[in-house]
Structures are given as structure tokens and as C-alpha cells.
Amino acid sequence: MKISAMKKFKPVFYPDSVAVVGASKDARKFGYLCLKSLVNSEFQGSIYPINPGSSEILGLQSYPSIKSIPAKVDLAIIVVPAELVPSVLQECSHKGIKGAVIITAGFKEAEGFLGAELQDEARHIADNADIKIIGPNTFGMFNTHADLNASFTPLLSTMPQGDISFVSQSGGMCHTVSYLALDDGIGLDKVLSLGNRCNVDFADILEFLGEDLHTRAIAMYIEGIDNPRSLVEAAKKVVRKKPVVAYKIGKSQTASRAAYSHTGSLAGNYELYDAALRQAGVLMVNDSVELLDTAKALAFCPPAQGRRIAFCSPVAGPGIVSADCGQGHGLTIAEFSAATREKIEAILPPRTFRMNPLDMAFARDLDMWQEILMTIINDPGVDAMLIFFVKQEFFDSIIGGVVELLIDLLKTYMKPIVMCLISPRDIFVKEKAKLQKNRIPVYQTPERAVRALAALVKYSKMRQSSGIQVLQAQPTDI
Amino acid sequence: MKISAMKKFKPVFYPDSVAVVGASKDARKFGYLCLKSLVNSEFQGSIYPINPGSSEILGLQSYPSIKSIPAKVDLAIIVVPAELVPSVLQECSHKGIKGAVIITAGFKEAEGFLGAELQDEARHIADNADIKIIGPNTFGMFNTHADLNASFTPLLSTMPQGDISFVSQSGGMCHTVSYLALDDGIGLDKVLSLGNRCNVDFADILEFLGEDLHTRAIAMYIEGIDNPRSLVEAAKKVVRKKPVVAYKIGKSQTASRAAYSHTGSLAGNYELYDAALRQAGVLMVNDSVELLDTAKALAFCPPAQGRRIAFCSPVAGPGIVSADCGQGHGLTIAEFSAATREKIEAILPPRTFRMNPLDMAFARDLDMWQEILMTIINDPGVDAMLIFFVKQEFFDSIIGGVVELLIDLLKTYMKPIVMCLISPRDIFVKEKAKLQKNRIPVYQTPERAVRALAALVKYSKMRQSSGIQVLQAQPTDI
Numbered sequence: 001m002k003i004s005a006m007k008k009f010k011p012v013f014y015p016d017s018v019a020v021v022g023a024s025k026d027a028r029k030f031g032y033l034c035l036k037s038l039v040n041s042e043f044q045g046s047i048y049p050i051n052p053g054s055s056e057i058l059g060l061q062s063y064p065s066i067k068s069i070p071a072k073v074d075l076a077i078i079v080v081p082a083e084l085v086p087s088v089l090q091e092c093s094h095k096g097i098k099g100a101v102i103i104t105a106g107f108k109e110a111e112g113f114l115g116a117e118l119q120d121e122a123r124h125i126a127d128n129a130d131i132k133i134i135g136p137n138t139f140g141m142f143n144t145h146a147d148l149n150a151s152f153t154p155l156l157s158t159m160p161q162g163d164i165s166f167v168s169q170s171g172g173m174c175h176t177v178s179y180l181a182l183d184d185g186i187g188l189d190k191v192l193s194l195g196n197r198c199n200v201d202f203a204d205i206l207e208f209l210g211e212d213l214h215t216r217a218i219a220m221y222i223e224g225i226d227n228p229r230s231l232v233e234a235a236k237k238v239v240r241k242k243p244v245v246a247y248k249i250g251k252s253q254t255a256s257r258a259a260y261s262h263t264g265s266l267a268g269n270y271e272l273y274d275a276a277l278r279q280a281g282v283l284m285v286n287d288s289v290e291l292l293d294t295a296k297a298l299a300f301c302p303p304a305q306g307r308r309i310a311f312c313s314p315v316a317g318p319g320i321v322s323a324d325c326g327q328g329h330g331l332t333i334a335e336f337s338a339a340t341r342e343k344i345e346a347i348l349p350p351r352t353f354r355m356n357p358l359d360m361a362f363a364r365d366l367d368m369w370q371e372i373l374m375t376i377i378n379d380p381g382v383d384a385m386l387i388f389f390v391k392q393e394f395f396d397s398i399i400g401g402v403v404e405l406l407i408d409l410l411k412t413y414m415k416p417i418v419m420c421l422i423s424p425r426d427i428f429v430k431e432k433a434k435l436q437k438n439r440i441p442v443y444q445t446p447e448r449a450v451r452a453l454a455a456l457v458k459y460s461k462m463r464q465s466s467g468i469q470v471l472q473a474q475p476t477d478i
Numbered sequence: 479m480k481i482s483a484m485k486k487f488k489p490v491f492y493p494d495s496v497a498v499v500g501a502s503k504d505a506r507k508f509g510y511l512c513l514k515s516l517v518n519s520e521f522q523g524s525i526y527p528i529n530p531g532s533s534e535i536l537g538l539q540s541y542p543s544i545k546s547i548p549a550k551v552d553l554a555i556i557v558v559p560a561e562l563v564p565s566v567l568q569e570c571s572h573k574g575i576k577g578a579v580i581i582t583a584g585f586k587e588a589e590g591f592l593g594a595e596l597q598d599e600a601r602h603i604a605d606n607a608d609i610k611i612i613g614p615n616t617f618g619m620f621n622t623h624a625d626l627n628a629s630f631t632p633l634l635s636t637m638p639q640g641d642i643s644f645v646s647q648s649g650g651m652c653h654t655v656s657y658l659a660l661d662d663g664i665g666l667d668k669v670l671s672l673g674n675r676c677n678v679d680f681a682d683i684l685e686f687l688g689e690d691l692h693t694r695a696i697a698m699y700i701e702g703i704d705n706p707r708s709l710v711e712a713a714k715k716v717v718r719k720k721p722v723v724a725y726k727i728g729k730s731q732t733a734s735r736a737a738y739s740h741t742g743s744l745a746g747n748y749e750l751y752d753a754a755l756r757q758a759g760v761l762m763v764n765d766s767v768e769l770l771d772t773a774k775a776l777a778f779c780p781p782a783q784g785r786r787i788a789f790c791s792p793v794a795g796p797g798i799v800s801a802d803c804g805q806g807h808g809l810t811i812a813e814f815s816a817a818t819r820e821k822i823e824a825i826l827p828p829r830t831f832r833m834n835p836l837d838m839a840f841a842r843d844l845d846m847w848q849e850i851l852m853t854i855i856n857d858p859g860v861d862a863m864l865i866f867f868v869k870q871e872f873f874d875s876i877i878g879g880v881v882e883l884l885i886d887l888l889k890t891y892m893k894p895i896v897m898c899l900i901s902p903r904d905i906f907v908k909e910k911a912k913l914q915k916n917r918i919p920v921y922q923t924p925e926r927a928v929r930a931l932a933a934l935v936k937y938s939k940m941r942q943s944s945g946i947q948v949l950q951a952q953p954t955d956i
Binding site: 027105106110155173175176321323326352355359361364393444445 | 505511587588589590631632647648649651653657658660661701730732735736737765766767791793794795797798799805828829833835837839842869871902925
């Protein structure tokens with residue numbers, strides 16, 4: 001009988017108890033930072049610092065060895081020098097530990113043979129004992145839904161819960177994406193760097209995240225893959241359940257060499273990987289901002305029934321930009337029905353463009369917004385809406401009402417609504433948070449909004465044409 | 479004798495006195511907002527609100543008409559209804575006013591013939607009286623170097639002084655770019671929306687900004703152009719003095735129609751404009767974030783002598799991403815000399831990639847950073863550096879030193895240094911501000927840094943091959 005990926009990875013991502021092997025009082029050491037991360041994330045299970053020389057670290061009782069822990073342990077975070085890792089894994093095996101995050105570097109990615117040998121030894125022990133290893137050579141991982149920050153970056157303990165998971169071959173890219181999410185005011189679900197992928201690779205994690213109900217969208221950053229076929233096969237299955245977005249590098253030879261030295265795998269032929277992943281239904285992006293933007297739209301929005309977009313903006317220029325940019329990304333500018341046009345012409349004066357992209361410069365009160373947007377979302381020729389709002393004093397009084405209106409429209413009509421909020425970041429913070437909490441993704445520029453919406457449309461279309469009922473997030477799920 | 483553009487536009491951008499025609503006490507009216515903008519920007523000259531019904535607005539003595547103002551006036555900000563604009567311009571003419579910002583809409587862009595007729599009439603009066611008009615149908619403009627916010631957005635009065643000017647055909651895009659700049663902690667120089675371009679078009683403003691010493695880089699957003707030849711000719715001249723970056727929309731037919739309705743010009747054949755502008759030496763971009771990012775690198779950095787970039791990162795992944803992305807944008811990954819490699823190998827352990835893109839994960843103290851970066855910038859095979867920094871506790875103690883180091887290296891070697899700072903925005907705010915003040919542009923993601931650096935290299939190369947001494951910003955100018 002096949003064991004579910006959830007069962008295999010539960011000790012890693014949802015542990016009841018965690019040991020930090022190599023915990024330290026020295027604030028500059030990984031052993032300190034990892035323990036601090038765990039404590040800061042308010043992990044509710046047991047935490048066991050392991051250090052033969054201390055009896056207490058960060059206020060927690062410390063143990064000289066794994067075997068001296070007087071209870072069951074699910075996960076070991078390992079930060080001891082590479083040479084000691086195999087023996088630590090032996091101890092884990094004897095203790096019945098089934099999950100390990102090996103932060104330590106100096107394995108397959110290092111110059112010379114020793115590192116590769118150590119990694120082989122570690123894998124051998126782990127495989128025999130059914131231990132799933134994240135790493136080695138990783139910043140670690142975190143799972144907001146388990147209050148678990150098993151990384152060397154305590155700051156990431158502040159990450160709110162969210163429904164986008166990110167699996168990466170680089171800790172630096174985990175930081176990049178996580179910090180973008182923090183700035184954006186959205187949370188993330190699970191974020192992990194696979195590092196050298198000792199016995200856990202992209203395919204395994206994809207399968208697990210496919211089963212994990214907290215994850216609504218999966219983002220990936222890929223350098224080199226040893227077993228592309230298994231990734232493609234896993235992706236094919238997972239995209240039937242939830243969207244997968246990937247950022248694959250390795251177009252350049254030199255970058256590919258550096259990637260080998262980074263996590264021990266050649267980046268391989270970029271075009272082949274790109275084509276195979278696309279064919280598997282993975283949405284490919286070329287930019288870290290776009291990676292998160294796209295995952296956000298996919299995680300938040302209901303599916304789009306088609307590509308016909310209504311662009312509605314109180315500032316004409318950005319509306320025009322988005323319509324222009326949208327056509328370049330496969331969206332079409334919805335043609336309003338005669339009835340819709342008639343209604344809009346009755347509301348707005350003939351001083352602006354009253355077709356799509358609609359110029360709402362003269363819609364200064366909430367009633368006009370309501371009438372116009374309800375008319376448009378009701379139009380059977382409109383599959384999704386991109387709504388703009390701009391920080392200008394004469395619109396300040398209606399922002400609260402516009403937020404409520406959009407949330408209502410989304411719930412009533414179940415067509416995707418995306419907002420482009422043209423404003424300094426420290427203004428409309430609450431309004432933005434409310435929109436995003438209610439599954440209306442918000443972006444700061446027209447191009448970012450359009451690219452994310454285009455990916456949403458593409459995924460929705462793919463799911464439609466594969467004949468499978470779309471399982472994307474529904475606002476009613478909240 | 480040809481009158482300099484500076485002389486023609488001085489009354490508009492550097493006025494000694496400004497009248498607001500149609501000033502109002504009603505906080506929802508343009509006439510109130512424009513006056514508030516002007517007051518908030520701490521404009522040092524005289525301000526004359528014009529309103530026949532009030533004797534005082536916002537604490538300023540108000541006048542019934544332009545002719546009743548007891549002193550010379552340089553600039554009129556006009557917010558009266560369109561029908562009244564020609565007569566106001568007549569008054570301006572009699573008063574000797576040479577500059578006008580016409581906020582009012584309802585001219586050539588509006589449906590019906592009346593608007594176009596009104597605009598013709600306005601132009602006729604203005605041309606006869608040598609009045610330069612920004613607009614009509616504009617949000618206005620601001621010039622931080624004159625403490626002048628002549629727009630209907632008081633928030634923009636908070637913009638710090640900077641050296642990037644932005645000329646746009648859309649007020650919405652002015653807000654977009656200005657808010658991005660505010661978030662980025664950089665100032666701007668002049669920002670204006672040309673609106674319907676009654677008698678001032680892109681070519682005129684380009685010529686003016688070319689002469690203005692405050693402007694180091696010019697960014698443009700273009701919808702439709704009536705006289706593309708004059709723009710191309712003006713651009714050709716200006717790019718010899720300072721860099722020009724442009725964002726032209728109009729790839730789609732529908733967007734082009736909307737553009738006509740927006741500011742009264744068809745967007746025209748995108749490919750022709752694009753090719754002509756490129757040939758003139760204008761750097762073309764396709765995204766509003768990239769527009770500002772690029773202008774920033776061009777305004778801040780000294781020229782690059784070539785395209786060979788050193789990528790140095792304490793987190794390997796983003797370094798690899800940037801190298802990979804850089805090759806796609808025409809940059810090459812610098813090959814370090816044998817001497818450089820030898821020195822680096824003596825400093826860094828053999829556990830990471832010690833070629834370019836350089837993995838500095840083990841450079842945990844400032845001395846190592848200093849030795850490594852000085853070695854690399856000294857390498858004659860390196861034309862520019864992209865340096866990464868990441869928010870992680872074990873690097874926190876060196877950020878201050880790294881900032882000083884980079885500033886020193888820039889001053890000493892005069893090779894462009896660009897930083898990618900992977901951090902939440904509310905951390906390292908002071909450090910980022912210090913770097914940018916000292917002409918090291920900072921970006922939040924590897925791709926943004928690379929695209930901006932690629933544009934800098936492109937412009938430097940173009941200037942070199944045209945045999946003209948590059949007049950780009952020099953750090954010593956500060």
C-alpha cells in the first residue's frame with residue numbers, strides 16, 4: 001500500500017517535538033539562530049536543544065545527546081559540522097526520529113570528494129531509517145500552520161499564516177520571496193529550501209503540498225534537477241488539484257556552473273526543462289516578484305471562465321497601460337454589451353472614454369462606483385475585472401466603500417477581481433489587508449496586476465480544457 | 479537668435495509668483511486641492527488665489543481676477559470650467575503671464591466638437607502671447623527644485639528633491655511613478671503630465687530638461703504623439719547630454735482608441751515609434767517599475783566602461799539568478815583574472831563557488847568583504863559590480879561597514895556599483911538611504927537590479943560609440 005506523502009512528511013512539517021542538534025549560546029552561530037527561530041515562532045510542541053556543554057540555552061533545558069531526551073522526537077534540526085552529520089543521523093535513527101533539517105553545508109556542493117561521500121553516507125543512513133531530510137546545505141524551512149520556524153532566520157518567525165507555499169533550491173530566494181510577502185502584508189504557508197536534496201527532492205515536496213489542505217498555490221524556484229522526469233510527473237498530478245508556478249534559471253552556462261557549486265546539480269538544458277514543465281501544466285515565470293504575484297492571484301481568486309477582462313480605472317493612463325499590457329499577455333479587452341454601454345453612458349458624462357478600458361475619472365461617489373461595477377460584472381461578456389484605485393484626496397472618502405463593494409461583488413458573482421492600488425505603501429494599509437484577506441489580490445502597478453491576472457486566466461483555461469473541475473480557492477472557503 | 483528652452487520654460491517651472499485661477503474653499507474641488515498643494519510645497523514666491531466670491535482662501539488673500547493682482551505673475555494654474563479657459567488665457571496675456579498649467583478637462587479628448595474648438599482657441603491665444611501651457615486635461619506638475627507643487631495632489635508636496643525628471647502623457651502614471659519613488663526613499667526632480675499637449679509637447683520638454691542642470695536622467699511615458707519626428711529629433715540631441723528612458727504603450731488597437739479619448743492623440747504604430755526612439759538613443763522599457771529603476775541607475779551611477787559584471791552575494795541563489803538574468807539582458811559575467819582568483823581563494827574557504835557569480839556566504843566579517851570587493855573592483859576585467867546584501871542576523875553587524883566600503887569603492891574606482899538589498903522594506907532604511915544618496919542605486923530583487931544595470935551599460939556603450947564624452951552623473955558632483 002502506498003504511504004501518503006502527508007504521512008511521510010508529517011514529522012518534518014507538523015512535528016510534535018523538535019531537537020536542535022548543535023544548539024548554541026553564541027549569537028553568531030546557526031545553533032543559536034535556529035533555536036531562537038523556533039522559540040520566536042511560538043512552536044507549541046516540545047523543543048530540545050542538544051549541546052553536550054550546556055544545561056540550558058535560551059531558557060530551555062538542554063540535553064547532551066539525542067538519546068538522552070526523555071521523550072519521543074519527530075524532527076531534528078541539525079547544525080553540527082558536516083563530518084559529524086552521519087553519526088547524528090545514526091542517533092536520530094535509534095531514537096525513531098523521522099524528519100531532519102540539515103542546515104550544515106560542505107556536502108556534495110563543496111570542492112573535493114569528501115563532501116559528496118558524506119552526503120552519500122547520510123542518505124544511506126536516512127533511507128534505511130525512513131528519515132526525510134530537508135537539505136543539507138539549506139537555510140531550513142518554516143510552516144506557519146504549525147508555528148514552526150525551523151530555519152536560521154528568526155525574523156521569519158513573524159510571517160503570518162497564508163496559503164502559498166514556496167519550495168526553493170536556494171535559501172536566498174526563500175528570503176527574497178518571504179520578505180516580499182511580508183512587505184505585501186500577506187502570509188505564506190510553507191517555505192523551504194531543498195538545498196542539496198539528499199533524499200527529498202522537488203517531486204516529493206510537490207506531492208506533499210498537493211495533499212496539504214493549507215496550500216492553495218505552490219511556487220517553485222529551480223536551479224538544477226537530477227531527476228526531471230519525476231518532477232514533471234509529480235507536477236502533472238498536482239496541477240490537477242492546485243496551481244503550480246515555477247521560476248527556473250540556468251539559461252546561461254556560467255550560472256549553471258555556479259548552480260552546481262551551490263546545491264550540487266547542473267542546471268541542465270533550460271529549454272528542455274522549460275518545455276517539459278509547461279507541458280505538465282506548470283506556469284513558468286522569469287522574475288521573483290512575478291513568482292509571488294502570480295501565486296497570490298492563483299491562491300486568492302476563483303477561476304476565470306475566460307480571458308475577457310474589464311479594466312476600470314479612475315485614472316485613465318494606468319487603465320490604458322493595463323489593457324495594452326494585458327493584450328501582450330493573452331488577455332482580451334472585454335467588449336461591453338449594448339445594455340452595459342447604455343447604462344454606463346447614463347451614469348458617466350461624455351468627457352472620458354466610456355468603453356473598456358473604462359475611465360471612471362468622473363465617478364466621484366460610491367453610488368456611481370456601485371452602479372458601474374455591478375453593471376459590468378453582470379455583463380456576460382466579462383470574465384474578470386481589474387479595478388484601479390488611486391491615492392488622491394477626492395477619492396479618499398470612498399475607499400472604504402469601494403473595498404466593501406468589491407468584496408460583495410466577488411462573493412455574489414464569483415468572477416475574479418484584481419485590484420491595482422496606486423498609492424504609497426504606508427497609505428491604505430488596512431484597506432489593502434482587508435481586500436487581500438477577502439481574496440482580492442492587490443498590486444501596486446498595472447503591469448504586475450496584469451501579469452498575475454493573465455496567469456490566473458491561463459491556469460483556469462488549462463483546467464477547463466482538461467475537463468477537470470477547478471479546485472481553486474473559493475471565497476466561500478474562507 | 480534662438481531662445482533657450484530654459485528661458486521659455488522658466489516661468490512655468492521656476493516661477494516667482496503663481497496665481498490659482500478658480501481657487502476654492504471646497505475641499506473636494508480642484509481649486510482647493512491645487513492651492514493646498516502649492517501651500518504645502520512651501521513655495522517661496524507669491525501665491526495669488528483668484529476667486530470673485532472670496533477674499534481669503536487657505537489663509538491667503540484672494541483676488542477677484544487676474545488683472546486685480548497688484549504684482550507681476552509668472553504662472554497661472556487654471557481650474558475653471560473649459561468654456562472659461564480662453565477668456566482666462568486672454569487675461570493672462572494682458573497680465574504678461576508666460577506660463578499656464580490647465581488642469582481642466584473637456585477639450586480635444588472629449589466627445590463632440592466643442593472641446594477641440596476650445597482647445598484650438600486656447601492655443602491661438604497662448605501662442606500669440608508666448609504662453610507655454612502644460613495641459614489642458616492634466617493633473618498638473620511639480621518641481622521639487624522650486625518647491626513648486628502645481629498639481630491637484632497635495633500629497634506630492636512631500637516629494638524630496640531628486641535628479642530624475644518624468645514627463646508623462648498621463649497623470650495616473652505620474653502618480654504611479656511618484657509613489658514608487660516615495661516608497662523607494664528617493665526624490666524626483668520635475669514630474670509633469672502633458673495632458674492634451676495644447677502648445678507644449680514631449681519635444682519641447684525634452685529640450686528644456688536637457689538644459690536643466692537639476693535633471694540627470696529623463697523618464698517618459700508616451701501614449702500617442704502628433705509629431706513623432708520632432709520628438710525623435712529632440713531625443714537625439716538630449717541623449718548626448720543625459721540619458722532618456724521611455725515607456726511607450728499602444729501595442730493594442732483598443733488601448734490606442736482609449737488613448738485618443740484620454741489625451742486626444744492616437745497611439746499610432748507602436749513598432750515604428752519604438753524603432754525610431756531606439757534609434758535616437760532612447761532606452762525603451764515595458765513596465766512602470768522598470769522605468770523608474772532604469773532612470774535611477776542612469777541618474778546615479780558613473781558610466782560603465784563595458785558590460786563585464788562582477789556579481790558578489792552572501793546568498794548564492796540570488797547571485798546566480800542575477801548572473802543568469804544578466805546574460806539575458808546583454809551583460810556578461812566578468813571572468814576574474816588569475817591574480818583575483820588567487821586572492822579570493824586565499825580568503826574564502828573551498829566550500830562555495832569562488833568564481834563569478836561569487837558566493838560570499840563565508841565572508842562574515844567586514845575585513846573579508848573589504849579584501850574581496852577591493853580585489854574584484856581592481857580587476858581590469860570588471861566593468862561594474864552588483865553587490866548583494868541580505869537581512870540575516872549574522873550579517874547585521876557589518877551592514878554599516880559594507881555601506882561605507884561601497885561608497886569608498888565607488889569614489890575611488892568610479893566603476894558603477896549597484897546593490898540588491900534583500901530585506902523587508904522597513905529594515906535597513908537608513909543604510910539604503912545613505913547608499914542612494916551616495917549614488918549607489920538599491921533594488922529589492924536581483925532581476926530589478928540587473929535590468930537597471932543592463933540599461934546603464936547600454937547607455938554607456940552607446941555614448942562611448944558615438945564618441946561623445948559621457949556627461950553622466952559623477953559621484954564627485956554631489
